[in-house]
Amino acid sequence: MSSRRLGSFVAAVVVLTMAMTVGVMPGAAAASPQKVAYIINGGLGDLSFYDSGQAGIDRIAKEFGVQTRTIECGFDPARYSQALQAAVQWNADVVFVISYGFEDLLMQYADQYPNKRWINVDTVVENSRRTITNVDFIEEEGAFMAGAAAALLTTDTTIKGVNSDKIIGAVGGDDDPVIRAFLYGYEQGAKYIDPKIEVRAVFAGTWDDPVRGKQAANQLYSQRADVVFQIASLTGSGVLEAAAEAGKYAIGVDSNQNGLQPGHVVTSCLKNVGDAIYGVYRTIANNTYKPGEVLEYGIRQGGMGLAIDDYTRQILPARSVQRLVEIQSKISSGAITVKRYQ
Amino acid sequence: MRKQHAVSAAAGVAVSLLAGLAILAIQGYPVWQSYAALFSYSLFSQFALVSTLNKASTLVLTGASAAVGFGSNCVNLGQPGQFLLGAMAATALGIFLDLPSWAMLPTVIVAAAVAGAVWSGLAAFMRLRWKMNEFITTLMLNFVADGVTLWLISGPMLDRKAYSPMTAMTNPGAWLGMWNGLSGAVAVAAAALAAVWVIWNRSKFGYECRVMGHNPGFAAAGGCGVARNFTWAMLLSGAIAGLAGGLMVTGGMQHRFVKGIGANYAWDGVMIAIVAGNSMSGTALYALFFAALQTGAMGMELETAVPSEFALVLQAIVVLFVVASRESTRLILAGLAAKLKARRAARMLEAPGEGGGRHGSGD
Numbered sequence: 001m002s003s004r005r006l007g008s009f010v011a012a013v014v015v016l017t018m019a020m021t022v023g024v025m026p027g028a029a030a031a032s033p034q035k036v037a038y039i040i041n042g043g044l045g046d047l048s049f050y051d052s053g054q055a056g057i058d059r060i061a062k063e064f065g066v067q068t069r070t071i072e073c074g075f076d077p078a079r080y081s082q083a084l085q086a087a088v089q090w091n092a093d094v095v096f097v098i099s100y101g102f103e104d105l106l107m108q109y110a111d112q113y114p115n116k117r118w119i120n121v122d123t124v125v126e127n128s129r130r131t132i133t134n135v136d137f138i139e140e141e142g143a144f145m146a147g148a149a150a151a152l153l154t155t156d157t158t159i160k161g162v163n164s165d166k167i168i169g170a171v172g173g174d175d176d177p178v179i180r181a182f183l184y185g186y187e188q189g190a191k192y193i194d195p196k197i198e199v200r201a202v203f204a205g206t207w208d209d210p211v212r213g214k215q216a217a218n219q220l221y222s223q224r225a226d227v228v229f230q231i232a233s234l235t236g237s238g239v240l241e242a243a244a245e246a247g248k249y250a251i252g253v254d255s256n257q258n259g260l261q262p263g264h265v266v267t268s269c270l271k272n273v274g275d276a277i278y279g280v281y282r283t284i285a286n287n288t289y290k291p292g293e294v295l296e297y298g299i300r301q302g303g304m305g306l307a308i309d310d311y312t313r314q315i316l317p318a319r320s321v322q323r324l325v326e327i328q329s330k331i332s333s334g335a336i337t338v339k340r341y342q
Numbered sequence: 343m344r345k346q347h348a349v350s351a352a353a354g355v356a357v358s359l360l361a362g363l364a365i366l367a368i369q370g371y372p373v374w375q376s377y378a379a380l381f382s383y384s385l386f387s388q389f390a391l392v393s394t395l396n397k398a399s400t401l402v403l404t405g406a407s408a409a410v411g412f413g414s415n416c417v418n419l420g421q422p423g424q425f426l427l428g429a430m431a432a433t434a435l436g437i438f439l440d441l442p443s444w445a446m447l448p449t450v451i452v453a454a455a456v457a458g459a460v461w462s463g464l465a466a467f468m469r470l471r472w473k474m475n476e477f478i479t480t481l482m483l484n485f486v487a488d489g490v491t492l493w494l495i496s497g498p499m500l501d502r503k504a505y506s507p508m509t510a511m512t513n514p515g516a517w518l519g520m521w522n523g524l525s526g527a528v529a530v531a532a533a534a535l536a537a538v539w540v541i542w543n544r545s546k547f548g549y550e551c552r553v554m555g556h557n558p559g560f561a562a563a564g565g566c567g568v569a570r571n572f573t574w575a576m577l578l579s580g581a582i583a584g585l586a587g588g589l590m591v592t593g594g595m596q597h598r599f600v601k602g603i604g605a606n607y608a609w610d611g612v613m614i615a616i617v618a619g620n621s622m623s624g625t626a627l628y629a630l631f632f633a634a635l636q637t638g639a640m641g642m643e644l645e646t647a648v649p650s651e652f653a654l655v656l657q658a659i660v661v662l663f664v665v666a667s668r669e670s671t672r673l674i675l676a677g678l679a680a681k682l683k684a685r686r687a688a689r690m691l692e693a694p695g696e697g698g699g700r701h702g703s704g705d
Contacts, residue, residue, distance in 0.1 A: 037644075069644050078397070078605035081595060082640050085389060090644040100506040101600050108595060123505040174601070175496055176506050205492065 033093035033117070033284060036060060038070045038277075039083045041100045042207055046234035049254040049273060053098065053121065056274030060281045075208060077101060084109045088116070094284060096277055098122055100176075106132065117291065119280050121273060122178065130292035135276045137297050139178060140185030141331055142304030144338045146229050146251050146269040147189025148327050149306065151197050152320040153249060153266055154226040159315065161247045162226045166197045169220030171239050173207040173232035181341035182231045182253075182269075188338060192327075200225060204235045213238030221246045227266060229253070240265055249315065258311035266315050267324075268307040276303055300332045347619055350671040354617070354664035355631065358656045365655065366648065376646045383641020384634040390641075392523040396594070398633035399531035403586035404611025405618065405625040406538050407579045413542070413620035414551035414575035415558050420465060420480030421583040421608035423487030424458035428584030430491050431457035432591040433599040434499070436512025446515035451530065451588055458584015459577045461487060466576035470569055476576065495599055508600040518593045527593025534585055539622040541578070551575050555620065583608065613657070617664045632657055 038057045040050050054070060061068040071086060073079040080102035087095050088109065094117045099106045107127040110118045114131050121135045150168040157164060170186055172179035183201055190197040200223060202216040213235035217228045221242065227249040230236030236253060237260070243250035244261040252258060252268030259265075276297050283289040297303020306328060313321055330336040359377075366373045384394050404421050411418030432454040439446060461483060468474040496507040518526030542548040550566040554575075562568045590603055610632060618624030639653035 069647070071640060071643065072650075075602055076605045077596075077600050077602050078607065078636075079640065082393060082637060085393060086383060086640040086644050089383060089387070089389065089641065101508065101602070102596070103505065104511075104596050104598075174507055176504075178505060205496075 034066055035090065035092045036066050036068045036094045036096070036281070037087040037090065037092035038068065039073070039087060039095060039097040039099075040070065041073050041075060041080070041098055041102065042233060043072045043074045044070065046208070046237070047255060047257060047260065048236060048252070049233050049271065050098070052255045052271065053096070053273040053277055055255075056277030056281075057096065059274065059278050064281070064285055075101075081105050088113055092116065094281065095119065096121060096280075099125060117284060117289065119277070121277065124294055126292075133280065133289070133291055134294045135273075135280060135297065136294055137271050137273075137276070137303050138299070138338075138340070139181040139271065139304065140188070140338045140340055141299045142269040142271060142306065143182040143185030143229075143231075144189035144192070144331065144336075145299075145304075145306040145324065145328060146253075146267065147186035147191075147199075148193050149189075149267050149316070149320075149324055150186070150227045150229060150251060151190040151193035152316060152323065154197065155194050156317070156320065158317075161249070163224055165224040165226075166194060167223065167225045168197060168199055169217070169223070169225035169228040170199065170201045171213055171216045171220070171228055171230050171232055171236060172201060172203045173235055174205060175203045177342065179203070179231050182229075184341040185338055186229055189327075192336070204232055207233040207235055209235050210238030210241065214242045217242035217250070218246065221248050227251060229269070231269075252307070256307040256309070258307055258309055262311055263314060265311060267312050270305040270307050272297070272303055272305070298331075299328060346668075346672050346675050347621065347624060349675065350664050350668055351617075351624065351627070353667065353671070354660045357663045358659035361659050362652070362656050366652075371648050372646050376642050376648050379642040379645035380635070380638035382638075383644075384638030389523055390637065394630070394634045394637045395528050396523075396525045397637055398629045399525065399528040399593075400586050400590065400607050401610055401614060401629035401633055402535055402626055403531050403582050403589070404607050405614035405629050406535055406611075406622060407582035407586070408612045408615035409618060409620040409622060409625050410538065410542065410551070410575055410582065411579040412615055413555040414571065415555045416466075416572055416575050416579065417475075417477040418462055418465070418480050418576060418579045419477060419612065420462055420483050420580065421611055422604050423480070423484035424461045424580045424583035425587035425590075425604050425608050426487045426491045427461050428454035428458040428587030429591050429599055429603055430494065430587075431584070432516070432588035433509050433512060436516035436591065436597070437499075437510055439516075440513045441515055443515045443517075446513070447518065447592065450512075450516045450592055451585065454588020454591075455581040455585040458587065459581040461584070462576045462580025463573070466573045469576075470573065491599065492601065495601060499599070501598070506601060509598050511597045512591060516592055517597055518589070520595075525593040527589040530589055530593075531586075534582065535622065535626060538578070538582065542622055547571065547574065583611075586611075610657075613661055617661050619668065628660075631660075 042050055044050050044054055057068050071083045073083050084105055096119045097106060098121050103125045106125050110127040110132045111129050114129055118132045120132050124134045124136050125132055154166055154168050168190055170183055187199045190199055200220055204212045204216050206212055213232055217239040220228050228239055229251040230239035231253050240250045240261045243264040249264055249266050252265050254271045257265055257268045299305060308321060363373055366376055383390050385391055407421050432450045435450050435453050465476045465479040465483060468479050469476045495509050499509040501508055501510040550571050554561040554571060591597060614625055614628045618628050635653040635656050639650035642648045643650040
């Protein structure tokens with residue numbers, strides 16, 4: 001095609017654009033929001049972190065009758081700014097965003113569109129106008145519980161398949177501050193039960209590859225770990241699978257994953273992303289929302305917790321379960337203080 | 343030749359949009375609303391158009407890189423690695439060098455291209471020295487580049503304040519400007535494409551490369567320095583891919599090497615070069631089209647809940663149709679041309695005499 005034709009094509013596109021630019025102005029946020037967007041860096045279907053958030057979004061849609069949309073970036077940085085822009089262009093009034101990998105972009109968009117409510121989930125991102133509300137989870141507390149559960153399991157050789165070594169494992173997605181916080185709490189919890197317990201961690205380097213998760217878990221099981229805590233979203237589903245195949249144990253994360261591999265998932269370290277999202281939205285709906293806050297969700301606030309159900313009781317003896325419940329109430333009351341990673 | 347490309351391109355785009363229409367209708371999505379959203383989020387607003395152009399600037403370069411390679415019969419499939427190393431070179435220099443913009447930008451951009459060329463040059467060297475097929479070596483070098491850059495951004499170059507693996511921001515001297523959201527990378531990419539177009543279509547080297555692409559035996563017999571041209575074509579191909587990576591860091595808004603920065607740009611570029619039949623202007627047009635699809639897909643998902651993966655379906659149909667129909671389009675066009683010629687000749691023959699009425703009734 002000749003360059004002249006290319007030129008006329010571009011010219012045509014430009015003219016069309018000018019003719020059809022329907023000013024997408026950032027209108028002032030309406031009194032009651034109509035549209036809610038949920039932007040995630042990764043993808044749904046992990047039965048864990050992102051799905052937990054989606055449950056909260058679905059609840060908002062049902063209870064408040066607003067339109068909701070989820071934009072998945074699938075860990076593709078090319079889509080990060082597009083996702084934010086699409087939400088703006090769609091005229092979302094409230095944007096919940098899990099912004100791993102595009103914190104800078106979120107700050108710029110929040111500064112540029114101050115009339116929208118930007119709620120950043122799971123990390124703390126502060127823009128210069130201080131309009132981003134942050135939902136920060138105290139992972140250390142939930143992970144402390146997971147560590148305690150893992151320790152109670154590995155020290156109890158009467159449980160089927162548990163060896164005499166006091167080794168527990170963990171598989172993280174990336175080596176990042178949030179995963180480090182999980183590990184920090186996990187280790188504290190384990191040492192609270194028995195100071196001689198050794199924690200071994202492997203980072204899979206990916207959040208959406210169950211095969212790598214499985215390899216990492218098998219590596220830990222072959223090093224005589226009895227239980228592996230997965231902190232890796234979809235990658236972690238491979239950890240749960242490995243546990244079932246090796247006749248060992250795993251601990252789930254974020255959502256209740258106990259039933260995914262029955263008899264092999266001892267418990268799950270709950271991170272109630274959905275509840276937190278729902279909670280923040282409720283403050284918007286009843287006009288008590290304050291932009292720019294950092295909301296901390298730990299065990300006391302119900303943001304973190306441990307999923308103890310029949311699957312757990314199938315594996316752990318009653319006294320261990322009893323002990324976990326006691327620890328949970330001690331953390332909640334402040335009798336046990338869990339040290340924060342940063 | 344050119345007419346044939348334009349016809350198959352237009353037909354491919356039309357067929358893909360029609361097939362997409364059918365797919366949407368079968369699945370019960372609002373067809374027209376979805377298409378309206380697809381284009382209003384990719385072309386018909388200032389930001390939409392700007393986003394499409396920004397994306398196209400990357401695709402044009404990865405596409406041109408693949409076109410230079412394939413068009414000269416070098417199977418460079420190392421664009422992903424060359425892209426990453428280009429981005430890494432731009433990031434590293436951007437962080438450790440602090441110069442005024444006029445000195446910094448050219449340095450950083452050239453370094454990115456050089457890094458890409460080094461990576462493809464390595465494969466070229468292995469081909470010439472040990473006869474290792476570049477098809478394999480370039481692919482394998484992608485894994486090396488991926489591993490090395492991931493290690494750098496989660497280890498030595500990690501930004502400790504970040505929540506996921508990424509480097510610190512580069513110094514502002516290494517940032518290309520933005521005009522109303524339009525990245526300076528678009529201008530650099532356009533200039534680079536123009537330069538490659540001239541080399542490819544107007545220089546002796548480009549001519550020899552194209553001959554090598556069509557018929558390597560003829561090129562060698564005709565006196566082209568095949569080994570030398572192979573090396574330079576590989577280097578050029580790698581440099582363009584490296585440049586694309588460098589522009590991801592110098593342009594845009596993030597100005598750092600984040601995990602997964604290469605996304606799918608390189609493979610999209612390979613696909614674009616294939617549909618464009620390794621022509622530079624075709625590469626530019628398909629890059630724009632693919633960029634528009636990818637940009638608009640997210641808007642379509644928002645407005646009518648059509649999964650954004652739908653853009654991939656459209657792309658795949660274009661590729662399949664254009665590539666599969668290239669030969670038949672050529673035959674059809676050649677057939678039409680021959681028929682016209684025959685008819686004209688027949689008329690010429692008839693004109694002097696009083697030809698029978700049966701002539702000229704088609705067929």
